[in-house]
Amino acid sequence: MDLSAINPILFVAGFFVAATPLIFAAIGELVVERTGVLNLGVEGMMIIGAICGFAVAVETGSPLLGFGAAAIGGAVLSLLFAFLTQVMLANQVASGLALTLFGLGFSALLGQSYVGVKPPRMADMNFGPLAEIPVIGPVFLSHDIIVYLGLALVACVWAVLKFTRAGLVLRAVGENHDAAHALGFKVKRIRTLAIMFGGACAGVGGAYISLIRVPQWTEGMTAGVGWIALALVVFASWKPFRLLLGAYLFGGLVQLQLNLQGAGVAIPVEYLAMSPYVITIVVLVFLSRSKSAAPGSLGRIFHASS
Amino acid sequence: MKFTKLLTGAALAVGLATGAYADDQEKTKVGFVFVGPVGDGGWTYEHNQARLAVEEKFGDKVETVYVESVAEGPDSERVMTQMALDGADLIFTTSFGYMDPTINVAKKFPNVKFEHATGYKQAENVSTYSARFYEGRAIQGHIAGKMTKSNIVGYIGSYPIPEVIRGINSAFIHARKVNPDVQFKIVWAYTWFDPAKEADAAKVLIEQGADVVLQHTDSTAPQAAAQEAGNVITFGQASDMSQYAPLPRVSSIIDDWAPYYIARTQAVMDGTWTSGNTWDGIGAGMVGIGEISDAVPADVKAEALALKDSLADGSYHAFTGPLNKQDGSVFLAEGETADDGTLAGMNFYVEGIEGDIPL
Incomplete structure (x- = not known):
């Protein structure tokens, strides 16, 4: 065992990179679920975002344009889900699963000519002399702009949900769509917008994997991150800052597991590998005791006449 | 998932x-x-x-x-x-x-x-x-041992099964042969295919000082991670992965299944198919060695090619004694070569590798 092999600064800095795709995908899904819609298509929207972002970044040479395209791609795909569930009143679980399967297949089709291509590199943010500060510099100030955008987004979502009228309306729709409807709020319009927001966030999260974390395009490369994001929303009991905490926990555990192995620590890696899920289950058990955590109308279909 | x-x-x-x-x-x-x-x-x-x-x-x-x-x-x-x-x-x-x-x-x-x-x-x-991927691993080990400057070679394993352990042992034996100071850091990804995790594993190994990364997982993500890090060499796994040549990918193991698949399909058509066990290596062409890039010094390249030829014609076996197991007990005596049964069920590291095989 040689723990000194682990460089704590690089290790902690790795948390941010590992957690960013999760943060984006989960914060989008959190907003969607707070309006009472359960979209299980996160994985599909992420992978579509991954390929859209990758393709546009390669064609234009600009990673930022790529992230923009990823957001649009994810949002467009989520419109399909919005159409199915809000207009056709289809079952949300089935529609979400269909979205994931469709996204995985369609992205493979789109990405055929991009296998083995290298994307343009995203520059890290330049904090000037601040980045020279020992420890703090390399840990917090050595990342690309998307990492910071993710953190800002979480703060924004928290503030909007908590302090603004829009947030209140959004939560009202999620808690009781019939009451919100009776008060004159456009339930379907609000939900559709939320679904598109969720799609855009998932798209950016996916593009972060294909453009920065890996960086390359491979079929099925999101490899289940979307499902972890769904678990993360539940883990966070629909609260933005807990979600942030959870994302570092989930992302950090993967890093920790690999780092410990590299350093030759003999604890069975299976324990660390399964720990995010064990933690989620434990949280679920606690949540089930206080029934208030989940939005009241989550997963229920809204029809104005009923 | x-x-x-x-x-x-x-x-x-x-x-x-x-x-x-x-x-x-x-x-x-x-x-x-x-x-x-x-x-x-x-x-x-x-x-x-x-x-x-x-x-x-x-x-x-x-x-x-x-x-x-x-x-x-x-x-x-x-x-x-x-x-x-x-x-x-x-x-x-x-x-x-x-x-x-x-x-x-x-x-x-x-x-x-x-x-x-x-x-x-x-x-x-x-x-x-x-x-017999381990024949290719021997060549990788040789190049890795010669080229590493930090004397730390990172190895991304998929699952701890004989096929993967055999590859680790073979690479290690041949790296140690040319560089007595070399150490292997082995990380198990517990997946055959998960680009993000494979990239993370490669990054962790590089952060911990590895300047050669060998992979036994299926995607090209570790290659991309190594390229990003710079000054790290890798080897294509299963496929040539030549899009990452000449650096970081300096060579590769290429699986060529086509002749076997064609022969077996023909046998079914002819009604001559019988159950059997085929295990072919470099000699039969089932394992190909991708072009060794110019990033490898000419003398090392020549040695690697000579090693390849001796493996191909059978004059050298990748597991030739004297070799000890990790615990110090004798695995192969001087001049003895491992039989296929031992190789197929290999569940131990050879002497010198640190760490335990996870159960």
Whole structure:
């Protein structure tokens, strides 16, 4: 065992990179679920975002344009889900699963000519002399702009949900769509917008994997991150800052597991590998005791006449 | 993730069931079960290339079907069953974890021939086949030992199964031979295909000082991570991965399944198929060594090529004594070579590797 092999600064800095795709995908899904819609298509929207972002970044040479395209791609795909569930009143679980399967297949089709291509590199943010500060510099100030955008987004979502009228309306729709409807709020319009927001966030999260974390395009490369994001929303009991905490926990555990192995620590890696899920289950058990955590109308279909 | 794979598998199986049923009387139908997507750029990609080679060789006389990203375990059993029900005459199951499912399904369909890659369980209608990847690993180990400056070689393992352990041992033996100070850092990813995790594993190894990264996982993500880090060399796994040449990828192990798949399909057509165990290496062409790039010094390249030739013509065996096991007990005496049985079930590290094999 040689723990000194682990460089704590690089290790902690790795948390941010590992957690960013999760943060984006989960914060989008959190907003969607707070309006009472359960979209299980996160994985599909992420992978579509991954390929859209990758393709546009390669064609234009600009990673930022790529992230923009990823957001649009994810949002467009989520419109399909919005159409199915809000207009056709289809079952949300089935529609979400269909979205994931469709996204995985369609992205493979789109990405055929991009296998083995290298994307343009995203520059890290330049904090000037601040980045020279020992420890703090390399840990917090050595990342690309998307990492910071993710953190800002979480703060924004928290503030909007908590302090603004829009947030209140959004939560009202999620808690009781019939009451919100009776008060004159456009339930379907609000939900559709939320679904598109969720799609855009998932798209950016996916593009972060294909453009920065890996960086390359491979079929099925999101490899289940979307499902972890769904678990993360539940883990966070629909609260933005807990979600942030959870994302570092989930992302950090993967890093920790690999780092410990590299350093030759003999604890069975299976324990660390399964720990995010064990933690989620434990949280679920606690949540089930206080029934208030989940939005009241989550997963229920809204029809104005009923 | 399991759930999506399950659904994908089920959806594809249904797709196969309702697929073209018409004129399959004269055609030989060959099924392929893949563990990753055909676009992974590595393991599954090469199996799919071989499938295409079968199609090209036999044209109208053969029909091939494949299902990709099939999870190892019960899911694969369902996919194989569906293929057999759809009239497949020969089914290739191309991952170690399909071993028991293949045996189970084969029992139910005695007239269908099965070919399981990298396993060790055979039956009347189940053959096994694999390639001696460890011969290629010997060459990688040699180059790694010569080229590392930090004397730390990172190794991304998939699952702790004999095939992977054999590769680690072979690479280590030959790295130590040319560089007595070299150390291996081994990280198990517990997946064949997960680009993000493979990239993370590569990054961790590089952060911990490795300047050579060997991978036994299927995607090209570790190559991309090494390129990003700079001053790290890698080797293509299963496929040439030449898009990452000349650096970081300095050479590769290429699996060439096409001749075997064509021969076995021919045997089914002729009615001469019999169960057996094929294990070919560099000599037979099943293991190819990708071009050694100019990033490797000329003398090292020449040594590597000489090693390749001696492995190919059989004058040298990658596991030649004297070798000890990790615990210091004797594995092979002076001049002794490992027999195939020992190699197939290899579950120990050789002397000098640190750490334990996870259970």
